[in-house]
Structure formats: structure tokens, C-alpha cells
Amino acid sequence: MALATVEGRIYVNEAGRHVAEDVWVFGWLYHRRDKGKLQFLLVRDGTGIIQCVVSKADVDEATWQQAAELTQESSVKVYGTVRQDPRAPGGYELLLKRLEVVQIAKDYPITPKEHGVDFLMDHRHLWLRSSRQHAILRVRHEIIRAIRDFFDERGFVLLDAPIFTPAACEGTTTLFETDYFGQKVYLTQSGQLYMEAGAMAFGKVYCFGPAFRAERSKTRRHLIEFWMVEPEVAYFDLDDDMRLAEELIEYLVQRVLERKRQELEVLERDLAPLEKIRAPFPRISYDEAARILEEAGTGFRFGDDFGGTDETVLSERFDRPVIVHRYPAAVKAFYMKNDPEQPDRALCMDILAPEGYGEIVGGGQREDDLEILERKIEAHNLPRKAFEWYLDLRRYGTVPHAGFGLGIERTVAWICGLSHVRETIPFPRMLYRLEP
RNA sequence: UCCGGCGUAGCUCAAUUGGCAGAGCGGGUGGCUGUUAACCACUAGGUUGGAGGUUCGAGUCCUCCCGCCGGAGCCA
Structure with a gap:
């Protein structure tokens, strides 16, 4: 039973049931990597993390630029085609078509590196x-x-x-x-x-x-x-x-x-x-x-x-x-x-x-x-x-x-x-x- | 409360016997069409927890204070 109230919106843990469909995922940027004309956005929504692939050839310049400016924990809505791909963490990825930035998060304190107990407990x-x-x-x-x-x-x-x-x-x-x-x-x-x-x-x-x-x-x-x-x-x-x-x-x-x-x-x-x-x-x-x-x-x-x-x-x-x-x-x-x-x-x-x-x-x-x-x-x-x-x-x-x-x-x-x-x-x- | 340890960049840590405060990550700029905590180049970033003291010179030694961690007692 999907709780999504927006037409076409899914939760990450439902991705497997929507292969080849165009869907929205609402969430936060967990991590971002880029490689030339490709960007990999890891978007989490609470139920899981899905990799969104942004290809410079497939999106307009503004979308490409917006994706490039996303910081860790920025809130985003991503829209794209669900694909099964063994290279994606979790097995599924989203080929990005549209991107809506809800907020750019500045200087999120918890990085993907190690942290001490005191720091983590404070956050x-x-x-x-x-x-x-x-x-x-x-x-x-x-x-x-x-x-x-x-x-x-x-x-x-x-x-x-x-x-x-x-x-x-x-x-x-x-x-x-x-x-x-x-x-x-x-x-x-x-x-x-x-x-x-x-x-x-x-x-x-x-x-x-x-x-x-x-x-x-x-x-x-x-x-x-x-x-x-x-x-x-x-x-x-x-x-x-x-x-x-x-x-x-x-x-x-x-x-x-x-x-x-x-x-x-x-x-x-x-x-x-x-x-x-x-x-x-x-x-x-x-x-x-x-x-x-x-x-x-x-x-x-x-x-x-x-x-x-x-x-x-x-x-x-x-x-x-x-x-x-x-x-x-x-x-x-x-x-x-x-x-x-x-x-x-x-x-x-x-x-x-x-x-x-x-x-x-x-x-x-x-x-x-x-x-x-x-x-x-x-x-x-x-x-x-x-x-x-x-x-x-x-x-x-x-x-x-x-x-x-x-x-x-x-x-x-x-x-x-x-x-x-x-x-x-x-x-x-x-x-x-x-x-x- | 008691015993022990630690406190250096936003984070994780290094700094020889007391002798020029550094690295990685994160941030910024640029590069790369399949990355997996990507990678490469450049760059900004510091009242070394606080106050006092010893010394030509203190991140380093001494005193006090603050904060945190681990353990004890007590308990689930």
C-alpha cells in the first residue's frame, strides 16, 4: 500500500516494483559524486537510499547546474526512470529527468568520514x-x-x-x-x-x-x-x-x-x-x-x-x-x-x-x-x-x-x-x- | 561521587628532548561519461578548551577550572 499522495511518487523501498516507470522520489541528498559529464546523487527518503544518475546529455543546462550545486542533506524532489542496474548500490537507480530543490543545506556537520562519540551525541x-x-x-x-x-x-x-x-x-x-x-x-x-x-x-x-x-x-x-x-x-x-x-x-x-x-x-x-x-x-x-x-x-x-x-x-x-x-x-x-x-x-x-x-x-x-x-x-x-x-x-x-x-x-x-x-x-x- | 585517560582547523588526527602549527576528510575553484566513503590539481581555513605560572622560547612542563570518554559502585 503506497502512502504517496502525489501522482507518480514512490518511496525508495518500492523502486523494485516500478522498473521502467517514471517516478518522483522526495528526500534528501545523502551523498554526491561526479565524474565529468555524469553525476551520481544518492538520495535517501527514510525508507532507503537510491542512486540517481544525472547525465549531461539527457538534462538541460539548468538542471545539470542545480544538481552540481546540491550539498549533503539538501532536500530535493527527483523525477526519472527507474532502472535495474548491478552497478547501482541497492540494485536500482533513477535516471534523472527533472529535479526540484526544496532547500540547499549549508555546511551539514556530519560528513561521511569518522566522527567522535561526543560530536555525534551533540548532533x-x-x-x-x-x-x-x-x-x-x-x-x-x-x-x-x-x-x-x-x-x-x-x-x-x-x-x-x-x-x-x-x-x-x-x-x-x-x-x-x-x-x-x-x-x-x-x-x-x-x-x-x-x-x-x-x-x-x-x-x-x-x-x-x-x-x-x-x-x-x-x-x-x-x-x-x-x-x-x-x-x-x-x-x-x-x-x-x-x-x-x-x-x-x-x-x-x-x-x-x-x-x-x-x-x-x-x-x-x-x-x-x-x-x-x-x-x-x-x-x-x-x-x-x-x-x-x-x-x-x-x-x-x-x-x-x-x-x-x-x-x-x-x-x-x-x-x-x-x-x-x-x-x-x-x-x-x-x-x-x-x-x-x-x-x-x-x-x-x-x-x-x-x-x-x-x-x-x-x-x-x-x-x-x-x-x-x-x-x-x-x-x-x-x-x-x-x-x-x-x-x-x-x-x-x-x-x-x-x-x-x-x-x-x-x-x-x-x-x-x-x-x-x-x-x-x-x-x-x-x-x-x-x-x- | 570515586579512579584513570583525553582536549590541536568544521570533523578525524599528527607535530622528535621544550625550538618555523601540519595532513586527510569536509568547504571553494577547475578537470574527467559508471562513480561506490571515487579520483587528480589548486585553494581558503588556527586565541592548540579556559585562566595563571616556569622558561630566551610552551601544543608540549606545573597549578587551578571547564568539557568529554572509559571504568567502579547501583541497576534493566
């Missing part, structure tokens, strides 16, 4: 036009679409959680505080507590939205604002939860392999490790993980949560994501249910992505007993009043339930094989970087 609004960023963000789009498909196919209801919250979901991390008509409120760091309410109402729910963490983290795996999908299911235990999470991850990887090969190629992603991502994933307990780390000598001490290097060491032992379960309850959030067989352990799990990409999933079974939960809220020094509604969920028809959160940017970084999450979101928010 993120323009950097989005380059083909590598296109590939990454198209993979992101596909992953988001696949997430929705996965849950929708399984009968989950999308239930959006609020962004403004009166209290912390997890007391441990720092929150962004703001003013809500004179009342202190915070930007959400997770929609989970609301999803628990949703699960008691709809059985199977998920939310998909941004999360904000005011942590002064400066690593390749951190953003201040990131996106997360959080399913929550009633009558689910930890094992059910692990199965759902690994099924989702397998689904996402396979979907990208199936539909975004070209993008992965642009990114020079090694596909072999991705092909191996099939459920079930290995499961190890915190104790087993701790033994591995103590042998490896990472400096890890039993009882701690894992650090970045610990996660890398663990994930490198497996060719698939690895599920680590039953952490010490002391290092985990108040809402986690304790393991009845080992009361000092929480019924929780983290999934570590392969190739050192770190934790992409965190979740587990929630505490469903009113009295235990009340004691935990107290023990964690949380404001009881803000959690009354949450405690209601345990007063009125409480059931075992579980869920998890999957971080979009880390998942995209892993699947694309990137060295930093900053390129996986259109406009990253990082420590000391708020613009553009």
Missing part, C-alpha cells in the same frame, strides 16, 4: 539520518513490535502504568523528584506494583513504558531514562515466570533474525551466536553462580549482588542467556516472596544476556501474604501510607503471582551487538547529557 538529531542509526532503530522498532505481538498473542492485556508515582517501588535506587501541585512526587522507576493490581483484575497484563533512575551510573549499560516491558501474571510461580521470560527472549531474537537480517548486516552483527538462542535457557542458583565467581576470582563475596564483571564472567560460560535464581533476600526488593524451602532466599530471577551484555531481565514471584508484606514494608523503612492500596491486593483475593521486567535498550544493544546502549534509543538521557 544526535542529525545523526539519526545515517544508515547505521537507521539499522539500529529499525531493529528496536521490530523488537518493540515483537514484544507486543508476543503478549497480545498470549491473551495479555496492555495496561499502562502511571509515570508520576507518590513513592518508590524499590527503596534502594534514587528517584527523580518533582512537584505535583505542591506535593512531592517521583518519576516512575517501574510499573510493577500497578501491574500486580492489573494481574488481579485481568489475569495476564503487561505495561510498556519509560522508567527513570536518578543513578549516577556511567557505563555502557546505563541510561537515566530507559524503556521496559513488564508482564505480570496471576497464579504464576517462579518457574512459570522463568519459562515466560525465556520464551519471550527466544521470540524476540528469532523475530529479528527473520525480519531484520539486512539491518544486522549493516551493523556487521555475527549471526551465529544469535541463531543459538533457543529455549530452554540454563538455570543456575545464586549459590552455583557464587561458586563459579569464587573460582574465577572476580573479587565477588558471597552474599553480594553481582557486579558488572561478575555478570560478564557468568554469561561467558554459556552460549545462551543464563537464568540466575534465588538470590539472598537481603539484597532484593521488599515485594519479593521468600523461598519457603530456604527462607533467606528470594523467589527471584535475573537473566543475563550472552557476550557480556549483562542483566536484561529481572523478576520473580511476589509476596502474596498480607502480614509478611506489612513487616517487609516496615523493615525497608517505606512509607506505609503510600502502600495501602498495594496491601489491598493482599486483603481482597490474594493469589500467588509473578512477573518480570525486560530492559529494551540492553536487549537491543545485545541483539545488534553494540558496545553501548546510547545508540539504541533515539534521544538518550545520560548522566551529564540532556541535549538534544
Whole structure:
């Protein structure tokens, strides 16, 4: 279905269906080369890049001159005959007949040569036009679409959680505080507590939205604002939860392999490790993980949560994501249910992505007993009043339930094989970087 | 916040022990009928992040400040 509203206008990715036809392409000049009485204009329109051949013999002098004056990222409308030609990048080219210049762009800052991270981040609004960023963000789009498909196919209801919250979901991390008509409120760091309410109402729910963490983290795996999908299911235990999470991850990887090969190629992603991502994933307990780390000598001490290097060491032992379960309850959030067989352990799990990409999933079974939960809220020094509604969920028809959160940017970084999450979101928010 | 590194043309970088600030890309001008980050010739372009100091002389050494990058902690 063509969206073009002008007679004869096509998008670049439709060129193959219009061979030998005269068409318009509206876009921007990506690059220009000339060779005597020939000019090659690479025109991008968002769906792809097509080479336009301008032959001095075929166009009038004014058109030839206009084409010669085009600069990088000038906006243009080109009209010509679509041809199949093996010499053209992408296989198709446009033999130019007419040219309309919308605007000549002066001194576009991003050239086809190499640039530093700082410069590119300062020009993120323009950097989005380059083909590598296109590939990454198209993979992101596909992953988001696949997430929705996965849950929708399984009968989950999308239930959006609020962004403004009166209290912390997890007391441990720092929150962004703001003013809500004179009342202190915070930007959400997770929609989970609301999803628990949703699960008691709809059985199977998920939310998909941004999360904000005011942590002064400066690593390749951190953003201040990131996106997360959080399913929550009633009558689910930890094992059910692990199965759902690994099924989702397998689904996402396979979907990208199936539909975004070209993008992965642009990114020079090694596909072999991705092909191996099939459920079930290995499961190890915190104790087993701790033994591995103590042998490896990472400096890890039993009882701690894992650090970045610990996660890398663990994930490198497996060719698939690895599920680590039953952490010490002391290092985990108040809402986690304790393991009845080992009361000092929480019924929780983290999934570590392969190739050192770190934790992409965190979740587990929630505490469903009113009295235990009340004691935990107290023990964690949380404001009881803000959690009354949450405690209601345990007063009125409480059931075992579980869920998890999957971080979009880390998942995209892993699947694309990137060295930093900053390129996986259109406009990253990082420590000391708020613009553009 | 802590530890480490870096800051030279619009961009990416070079500059010997402290001794004439340079190259490629991009821009400009000219040439070439199949280029693939084309190529060739010519050309313009600098308060070496900022302030102070040492020295006959500082891009280079010292002090402070600013910015960025990487890592740690914390986390998805």
C-alpha cells in the first residue's frame, strides 16, 4: 500500500516494483559524486537510499547546474526512470529527468568520514539520518513490535502504568523528584506494583513504558531514562515466570533474525551466536553462580549482588542467556516472596544476556501474604501510607503471582551487538547529557 | 561521587628532548561519461578548551577550572 499522495511518487523501498516507470522520489541528498559529464546523487527518503544518475546529455543546462550545486542533506524532489542496474548500490537507480530543490543545506556537520562519540551525541538529531542509526532503530522498532505481538498473542492485556508515582517501588535506587501541585512526587522507576493490581483484575497484563533512575551510573549499560516491558501474571510461580521470560527472549531474537537480517548486516552483527538462542535457557542458583565467581576470582563475596564483571564472567560460560535464581533476600526488593524451602532466599530471577551484555531481565514471584508484606514494608523503612492500596491486593483475593521486567535498550544493544546502549534509543538521557 | 585517560582547523588526527602549527576528510575553484566513503590539481581555513605560572622560547612542563570518554559502585 503506497502512502504517496502525489501522482507518480514512490518511496525508495518500492523502486523494485516500478522498473521502467517514471517516478518522483522526495528526500534528501545523502551523498554526491561526479565524474565529468555524469553525476551520481544518492538520495535517501527514510525508507532507503537510491542512486540517481544525472547525465549531461539527457538534462538541460539548468538542471545539470542545480544538481552540481546540491550539498549533503539538501532536500530535493527527483523525477526519472527507474532502472535495474548491478552497478547501482541497492540494485536500482533513477535516471534523472527533472529535479526540484526544496532547500540547499549549508555546511551539514556530519560528513561521511569518522566522527567522535561526543560530536555525534551533540548532533544526535542529525545523526539519526545515517544508515547505521537507521539499522539500529529499525531493529528496536521490530523488537518493540515483537514484544507486543508476543503478549497480545498470549491473551495479555496492555495496561499502562502511571509515570508520576507518590513513592518508590524499590527503596534502594534514587528517584527523580518533582512537584505535583505542591506535593512531592517521583518519576516512575517501574510499573510493577500497578501491574500486580492489573494481574488481579485481568489475569495476564503487561505495561510498556519509560522508567527513570536518578543513578549516577556511567557505563555502557546505563541510561537515566530507559524503556521496559513488564508482564505480570496471576497464579504464576517462579518457574512459570522463568519459562515466560525465556520464551519471550527466544521470540524476540528469532523475530529479528527473520525480519531484520539486512539491518544486522549493516551493523556487521555475527549471526551465529544469535541463531543459538533457543529455549530452554540454563538455570543456575545464586549459590552455583557464587561458586563459579569464587573460582574465577572476580573479587565477588558471597552474599553480594553481582557486579558488572561478575555478570560478564557468568554469561561467558554459556552460549545462551543464563537464568540466575534465588538470590539472598537481603539484597532484593521488599515485594519479593521468600523461598519457603530456604527462607533467606528470594523467589527471584535475573537473566543475563550472552557476550557480556549483562542483566536484561529481572523478576520473580511476589509476596502474596498480607502480614509478611506489612513487616517487609516496615523493615525497608517505606512509607506505609503510600502502600495501602498495594496491601489491598493482599486483603481482597490474594493469589500467588509473578512477573518480570525486560530492559529494551540492553536487549537491543545485545541483539545488534553494540558496545553501548546510547545508540539504541533515539534521544538518550545520560548522566551529564540532556541535549538534544 | 570515586579512579584513570583525553582536549590541536568544521570533523578525524599528527607535530622528535621544550625550538618555523601540519595532513586527510569536509568547504571553494577547475578537470574527467559508471562513480561506490571515487579520483587528480589548486585553494581558503588556527586565541592548540579556559585562566595563571616556569622558561630566551610552551601544543608540549606545573597549578587551578571547564568539557568529554572509559571504568567502579547501583541497576534493566
